[in-house]
Amino acid sequence: MARLNEANEQLARAIIARYPEPRSALIPLCHLAQEQDGWLDEDAMAHVAELIGCTPAQVLGTASFYEMFKLHPVGKYCINVCTNISCQLLGGEELLEHAESRLGVRSGGTTPDGMFTLEDVECVAACTEAPAVQVNYRYFHRVGIEDFDALIDALLAGELDDVVPPHGTLAKVRQDLAADRIANITAPEDQEMPVWIARAEASAGEGAAT
Amino acid sequence: MAEETPKPVELTDPVEITVDGETVVAQGGDLLIDACERAGTYIPRFCYHPRMRPVGMCRMCLVEVDTGRGPALQPSCMLPVTEGMTVDTRSDTVAKVQDGVLEFLLANHPLDCPVCDKGGECPLQDQTYAYGPGESRYVEEKRHYEKPIAISETVYLDRERCILCDRCTRFADEVAGDPLIHFIDRGSSTQVNTFPDEPFSSYFSGNTVQICPVGALTAKPYRFKARPWDLTEVESTCTRCSVGCRITIESSQDQILRFQGVDSDAVNWGWMCDKGRFGFEAMNSENRLLAPMMRGEDGELTEVRWSDALSGVTSELRRALDGRGPSSVALIGGSRSTNEGAEAWARLAKSVIGTDNCDAQLGDGLPAEAALGLPGLTIDEVCAPGSTVLWMGPDPLETLPVLQIRLRHAVLNDGVRIVEVGPARTGLRSLVAARVPAAPGRLADVVGGLLGGDVADEFAQASEILRSAGDDLRVVVGRANLAESPDTVLAAVGAVRSALPAARFLVALGRGNVRGALEAGLAPGLLPGGIPLSSGELPQGWESIPAEEGHDTTGILSAAAAGRIDVLVLLGADPLTDFPDRSLARRALAAARCVVAVTPLLDASAAGAHIVLPAAGFGEVDGTTTNLEGRVTPVSAKVTIPGTARADRSIAGALASRLGATDSWDSPEDLPGAAESATDGDGPASGPDGDLLVGIDRELPIPSVGDLEVPPTDAYSLRLVVARKLYDRGTMLVESPSSAALAPGSVALLNPADAAPLGVEEGSRIRLISASGSISIPTVPDESVPKGSVLVHHDLEGADPRELVDISDVVCDVRVEVA
Numbered sequence A: 001m002a003r004l005n006e007a008n009e010q011l012a013r014a015i016i017a018r019y020p021e022p023r024s025a026l027i028p029l030c031h032l033a034q035e036q037d038g039w040l041d042e043d044a045m046a047h048v049a050e051l052i053g054c055t056p057a058q059v060l061g062t063a064s065f066y067e068m069f070k071l072h073p074v075g076k077y078c079i080n081v082c083t084n085i086s087c088q089l090l091g092g093e094e095l096l097e098h099a100e101s102r103l104g105v106r107s108g109g110t111t112p113d114g115m116f117t118l119e120d121v122e123c124v125a126a127c128t129e130a131p132a133v134q135v136n137y138r139y140f141h142r143v144g145i146e147d148f149d150a151l152i153d154a155l156l157a158g159e160l161d162d163v164v165p166p167h168g169t170l171a172k173v174r175q176d177l178a179a180d181r182i183a184n185i186t187a188p189e190d191q192e193m194p195v196w197i198a199r200a201e202a203s204a205g206e207g208a209a210t
Numbered sequence B: 001m002a003e004e005t006p007k008p009v010e011l012t013d014p015v016e017i018t019v020d021g022e023t024v025v026a027q028g029g030d031l032l033i034d035a036c037e038r039a040g041t042y043i044p045r046f047c048y049h050p051r052m053r054p055v056g057m058c059r060m061c062l063v064e065v066d067t068g069r070g071p072a073l074q075p076s077c078m079l080p081v082t083e084g085m086t087v088d089t090r091s092d093t094v095a096k097v098q099d100g101v102l103e104f105l106l107a108n109h110p111l112d113c114p115v116c117d118k119g120g121e122c123p124l125q126d127q128t129y130a131y132g133p134g135e136s137r138y139v140e141e142k143r144h145y146e147k148p149i150a151i152s153e154t155v156y157l158d159r160e161r162c163i164l165c166d167r168c169t170r171f172a173d174e175v176a177g178d179p180l181i182h183f184i185d186r187g188s189s190t191q192v193n194t195f196p197d198e199p200f201s202s203y204f205s206g207n208t209v210q211i212c213p214v215g216a217l218t219a220k221p222y223r224f225k226a227r228p229w230d231l232t233e234v235e236s237t238c239t240r241c242s243v244g245c246r247i248t249i250e251s252s253q254d255q256i257l258r259f260q261g262v263d264s265d266a267v268n269w270g271w272m273c274d275k276g277r278f279g280f281e282a283m284n285s286e287n288r289l290l291a292p293m294m295r296g297e298d299g300e301l302t303e304v305r306w307s308d309a310l311s312g313v314t315s316e317l318r319r320a321l322d323g324r325g326p327s328s329v330a331l332i333g334g335s336r337s338t339n340e341g342a343e344a345w346a347r348l349a350k351s352v353i354g355t356d357n358c359d360a361q362l363g364d365g366l367p368a369e370a371a372l373g374l375p376g377l378t379i380d381e382v383c384a385p386g387s388t389v390l391w392m393g394p395d396p397l398e399t400l401p402v403l404q405i406r407l408r409h410a411v412l413n414d415g416v417r418i419v420e421v422g423p424a425r426t427g428l429r430s431l432v433a434a435r436v437p438a439a440p441g442r443l444a445d446v447v448g449g450l451l452g453g454d455v456a457d458e459f460a461q462a463s464e465i466l467r468s469a470g471d472d473l474r475v476v477v478g479r480a481n482l483a484e485s486p487d488t489v490l491a492a493v494g495a496v497r498s499a500l501p502a503a504r505f506l507v508a509l510g511r512g513n514v515r516g517a518l519e520a521g522l523a524p525g526l527l528p529g530g531i532p533l534s535s536g537e538l539p540q541g542w543e544s545i546p547a548e549e550g551h552d553t554t555g556i557l558s559a560a561a562a563g564r565i566d567v568l569v570l571l572g573a574d575p576l577t578d579f580p581d582r583s584l585a586r587r588a589l590a591a592a593r594c595v596v597a598v599t600p601l602l603d604a605s606a607a608g609a610h611i612v613l614p615a616a617g618f619g620e621v622d623g624t625t626t627n628l629e630g631r632v633t634p635v636s637a638k639v640t641i642p643g644t645a646r647a648d649r650s651i652a653g654a655l656a657s658r659l660g661a662t663d664s665w666d667s668p669e670d671l672p673g674a675a676e677s678a679t680d681g682d683g684p685a686s687g688p689d690g691d692l693l694v695g696i697d698r699e700l701p702i703p704s705v706g707d708l709e710v711p712p713t714d715a716y717s718l719r720l721v722v723a724r725k726l727y728d729r730g731t732m733l734v735e736s737p738s739s740a741a742l743a744p745g746s747v748a749l750l751n752p753a754d755a756a757p758l759g760v761e762e763g764s765r766i767r768l769i770s771a772s773g774s775i776s777i778p779t780v781p782d783e784s785v786p787k788g789s790v791l792v793h794h795d796l797e798g799a800d801p802r803e804l805v806d807i808s809d810v811v812c813d814v815r816v817e818v819a
């Protein structure tokens, strides 16, 4: 779809400034791009490469490793149905089958209205709550067939907007650090000891004084 | 681009290790795989390459190592040797591991050896036979990918065959600095690939094909052309530029099919650039000249017999000698010849004909006295750990590609600092420690200021770096700007030498064997071996020397244009394409009474010649060549010269005997100085590094330029910079199908500060107007071009900056109009 918009480009530069090496910002910037477009577009990857000074191939090499970066358009909601062993024993596969017929797409597909992308996934570490489903990585536990339908209805009705933001939204990217907490204040080669030790010692010193 | 600096391998004292029961002395810090190999024990490997950092990707090199805690399997490519290490490379465990690793590698390998270019020279095949399982237990469906995809104009990738050794990707990133291929989709479907629509367009892409341990990467010019067992090879030297990379020429059925890099420690470390690697295509071109041609009554070039062509040349020469005398004869070229060919032509011109009007450079070099007489440096000395380099030469990436690879390594690994001073940023880019722009004509002032510490604040750091090196400063000098008089460079050399009398220089002249040709005497005022003509010495075997000093190419062409040259011999030279002032070249060739072109291909100048003599090309003659350092290495004949074309050496001999020279010139042994350097074509006389020319430190009087009159700039003009690109429209490239398409179109690069007031933006057309001519050309704003300059590349499709240049000017000023 697009390169980073102006506001995001600015944010991107701020994120880059937090690292001693611009390239360290590769993943945060991919998140930022995914937040903007809902998925990680080629133009966005090329833009990220430009911003951090590497080649688009290097961005793709990293981004394509991570399942959670979507390199093709996905729906507003990514629905992951777990079919690994615990969930499978408690009906995960039947649930997936039902999800496919309810949404009218095969696993991996996106509904024509662009609302849902369905995926079957391996264990998402909610085995005690099997069968587990994630919507944009928000958990829904012990999901039966009716629960699933209700979940879809609620999502369509916008009832879950507070709980499940559109795909790509990642609050963490927006974290703002106070200037004195940014790791990049001293270049690593000028750093005498790691910041956190320096900081710990400084605060220990303060503690002793009071 | 952020560059990573790998840790240098610490070389410590020798250590004793035990390899398969035998005690061996190794260099501490050496990798075990190398130490074993040096001790005669070869450990199989796929990913390890001695010229790249080890990554331990393939696990084929696992051996049992005991450092006192019992034997354990370790990848020998990742393990530096330490005192007392005991290594077993052949234990049952090792054998089992090798078997297992190969079984894994083969699980997804398509085994399409019968249709694979690598079959027969494939490390995977060979090592499977030697160490692998006899049979596969794997019955499942293999991984499938689209069969070869083009990852660049020349390189194809078959991902099914790839064993993910990381050699190609490491090469691209670490050696070439073009990380355009990468591991994508890492996990169960890891593959090498490019970013969509961004091809692996590296000048060095062909190296990945050579180092790929399987047939995953193949090069278009060689695909399906031969099987390895049909090929025979001979060692030689690439002469496309003056780096002189060591190579093998490989042919089948009397046709050259590929070049491969040979690892020479002193020169190319096994690498080649693609222009050199695929350049053999031009020699196989169907446009090769097969018979001599003369311009007939109808004005057309028609094929004639050699005897007629030679008589034609002889009678023209006689007429000139009887008329205005030897100085009405001139010879341009020789940098494509072997040393022996150049010596023969120098002897013909200077001893037999008696003219000193000879020049192997085409107005794009430096006076021969400077090229041969400055205290020299080798590539190794420039790249030596810790050295400080003043770069005031052409773009190494575009003109001396493998030197760029060496410099890159030196900067990233050996702490070499480069200060680049020149009119335009070169391909060294982020490798330089500092860059100081020098507008055309200002090089000497800028360099003088830097060395004297008299600079603006922003260049203080550059000055500091240079001054900290003191007399040990290593200077690379050449022509960064073809639209600027070489005097500006000589003045800068003078500035360096007056500040640092002991400074040494690597003269970066680009043309293949230009140094050898100048050494052979194809330079005005010089006799073979760099002896000044004024010394009056008679070279061995010569009958006489010219009575008066001749002109360089600029002088020759000016004399020709003024009607004072009767016979102009172009020895593999194409002034119409290569001389920076096109109008002068055109007028000169039109006015010379008889132009004789000696060339393998009909280039632009030859097409207008009166007599064309077909010459043998690269890979068709034995001899030696001399690189920019003065290193003499063999070049070898591998295939038969096509048609009736002849080695230029033998053409010179035939003309000499027709002109009455008494000696026979036919065999190279008869040539002065050739006996000790000639080889029988079986390989190098003295190892892959060749011999450094004796007398490399000879001092010649470097022409001084006095006070250079650089005209003041005016507010309405920009100063023209003409630089070279690796791929242009030179005849050799046009005749190489896989390179022909790679030449970019020409654009004018302007600093945005100059572009803005003109109202031009990217892509809009401007007109550049000089006193000599004008061109219309699209523009691209570029921050790296200094304000007040405009950069246009030499000889690309579209507008031609040579129309603007008047070679007699110190600098070329152009007015800019929006077209």
Ligand code: SF4
Residues within 6 Å of the ligand: B161, B162, B163, B164, B165, B166, B167, B168, B169, B192, B208, B211, B212, B213, B214, B216, B217
């Ligand atoms: S293409 Fe060849 S060189 Fe590159 S990773 Fe695969 S096997 Fe190695």
Ligand code: SF4
Residues within 6 Å of the ligand: B238, B239, B240, B241, B242, B243, B244, B245, B268, B271, B272, B273, B274, B275, B276, B277, B400, B401, B402, B403
């Ligand atoms: S760098 Fe020069 S000598 Fe080496 S391969 Fe390229 S053209 Fe040939």
Ligand code: FES
Residues within 6 Å of the ligand: A082, A083, A084, A085, A086, A087, A088, A122, A123, A124, A125, A126, A127, A130, A131, A132
């Ligand atoms: S198996 Fe489904 S969450 Fe673990």
Ligand code: FES
Residues within 6 Å of the ligand: B044, B045, B046, B047, B048, B055, B056, B057, B058, B059, B060, B061, B062, B075, B076, B077, B078
């Ligand atoms: S050669 Fe050592 S792991 Fe590949």
